Amino acid sequence: MTATLIGRARRGVVAVIVAALLVPAAASTVTAATTPAAATSRLTLPPATRATLKSGLAVVIVPTPRLPLVDFRLVVRAGSVNDPDGKEGLASLTADLLTQGAGSRTAVQIAEDIAFVGGTLTAGGGAEQLVVACEVLTKDFGIGLELLRDVIVSPSFPAEEFERKQAETIGAIQSARNDPATIADLALGPFLLGKSPLAHPAIGWEKSVAAITRDDVVRFHATHLQPNRALLAVVGDVDPKTVLAALETAFAGWKGGDERAGDAYQPVPQTSGHRVLIVRKPEVNQTQIRLACIGVPRNHPDYFPIRVANTILGAGFTSRLVNEIRVNQGLTYSISSRFGMFRNAGTYAITTFTKNETLRKTIDATFAEVKKLRDQGPTPEEVNKAKRFLTGQFPLGLQAPDDLAAQILDQDFYGLEPDWLQAFSARIDAVTIEDVRRALKSYFCVDDMRILVVSNPETARAALEGLGPIEVREPQ
């Protein structure tokens, strides 16, 4: 397993990551003609069985018999937004420790038993979701469920594993300062979101992780990992009735508290005016650039117009930004725009990079392109193209069982309409050019964008002069 790249993709668009992105990786694209995407109209999702177990855990089971695989995915409504002040990183560290000792097994035994059946078992904490996932061959359903249940319900948090993971996490935070793109993504949260609980990276800061104790982890688990705050999906080559019975037995002992989880954070006010942050990285010859504003929450009434508008601006390979900044001007290998949408707030960011010499040119050209689209609006052909791209790509994200599980759980987690997946294409098709114009004017800021670069501070300062107040910082 390794870090070595296999292919050198022409277009790997670099994903923007603010805190932890939970936005469905939407595909994107387009359209041209007037016919609705035929393929999506034929899309039929396998029937989902939904139930609430006696313990209060809501489950959804979807049979997909194409391959002898089964995927479990449990999402808990807890994340770095629940980190206490000064202990940023607690949710993530708690998630990391779930698999490091649980039930009757040590960390080594868990790793060994899941690998022995060729399966995977992972746990991770994002901004507002803590996710535990397990994938096994269908014949290994039993061991998969047992391990999943144990790490969720009865992790043992051995002291020596706590100390090891804590040290590893601090090392990982330090090592992240080697990578310019990671530095940019981690620094953007606080720069854009200020003191919001959404602002800090899920992994935390060196100092705050060092301040976490094993008791904090035990308490976080007891408080937040409760059946009435969680959703479980089981997708794969399974029989729903048998699975439901197995889940009922497995989770019978999981006790929950009475209260529903409250929202840990509020909407974040929009930025005003340009502000520039230069994060020092004197040795680079290419500058990472992030341009960002406050966006919208996931359950926003203009979700579909925003998706279409964003596809036109900065998703896919024919977007305005790719066309101008990459294709026409050769300034970058990748440029994209993206809305990061959470339960109560969101971000909107443009991500790119260019050689140090063309930093200002790239930012100016990017602003000009966004302004032009906002002021003049898209062409009908562009709107059509974006709609076709979005609806054409949508089924691809539902083919793999783990992808389907994630999509179904997002629908429940964000409280979307029950037919959301099925109706996606129809709702995209219903977006009009007026909707797109309105979305562009309402949610695609330019003059209030935060400008963050990771670069040589001297050359960057000279290049960015005049854009707004400039602050220079070390990577954290």
Place this chain on the structure above:
Amino acid sequence: MHRIPALLALLLAVAAAAPAAAAPKARPAPARSSAALTPAAFKVERQTLPNGLVVLMHEDHSVPTVTFWQWFKVGSRNERPGITGISHYFEHMMFNGSKNVAPKEYDRIIESSGGYSNAFTDYDMTAYYEDIASDRLEVLFRLDADRMAGLTLDPAVLKSEIEVVKEERRLRTENDISGMLDEQLYAAAFVSSPYGWPTVGWMGDLERMKREELVEYFRTYYAPNNCILVLTGDFDSKTVLAQITRHFGPIPAQPAPARPVNSEPVQNGERRVEVRYPAENVSFQVGYKAPAVGDADVPVLDILDSILGDGESSRLHRALVYEKQIALGVGSFFATRLEPTLFEFVVEMKPGHTAAAGDSALSEVLERLAKEGPTPRELQKAKNLVEAGFVKSLKTNNGVGQQIGFFEHVYGDHREMFRLLDRYRTVTAADCQRVARAIFRPERRTIAVLVPVGEDGAGATPP
């Protein structure tokens, strides 16, 4: 990770008895009888057009989409000094204008049809794919046949696109520590093999490449007889073959390209290279000379790769990350390739720990495996991981097409993916021990170490 692990048949309930029985406290599995992943059930139709173009088709009607892969048998292996990176440059230029499709039109038409296209380049291949709704498939044949028939290579577009490629090189290599080490590892390990230069190309070559060189390269390597088409998903083979014949059939074959020159001598001593660059911690990569596809020991190397580097229960993770706690991460990597290659290890140390400590821990693990071989359970675990990995690689049409194309090109026959699984099943502990001894020899290894320095290049900490 193994590029392509293996197989399927085993996954059927019966064959899987061993792992299931060993799983502790397993509950009864609520399995349905799933579609059999056996050579007989996994149908691939293979046709060759008169111009030499190979077409492989695997129907799967579970989702109304199709993936269309085009595997060109050309990669940086086919280059020579002076034009390094030209294969990858083509990967970009193939989207930038052909005889009847103006620059920008290719992407516009595909996205307007709800499709997505991308590609990758490696030492041995350049592979392009499109994912699209079933009823739009023929649009792709028109576009892709047009670019195979003749690229425009417009001088203005060439000039702009090379800047994009240079930004890609800056992103992946010049400002990325693992990219720097990877490039230096291969450059130091190989003195004649074409694997000695990077797929993205040296910056100097990107700056000097000439249009005539591109024209010649295209004629030689982008011919129909140097390409494999793979279709997977929701389509009708008969209809599609007729369409492909109509669009691609008229493109003339070219003389078969010459085999690349590779006079790599035997390595008789460790090679060591340092990269001094500002960093928070030490990292290093180690490569041992390893055989090419066709060597009988390649499947054993895949199994060793799993034992050593797959997951938290692997030997390297256990030793360096879990027990000694000196590394943040460690991995092994072995890919089946057309030329003799490297069996690689990548180690990122915890801040404060030296490369020497990491290297000695790595060597200890390798020596022990060579001396004692794997335990029976460890060997079975590796086989189970490799087999399950293969099933997982088939989750999407795209993944299925990638496997078929890879085996057809690298192994010379897509059916080898099933034979490879059979071969994995016969690997013994003695095989693992023998091959570990033969491959992990100190005189056949190369190490590339990142030596952290201050911003001004001074103040190196001891590696």
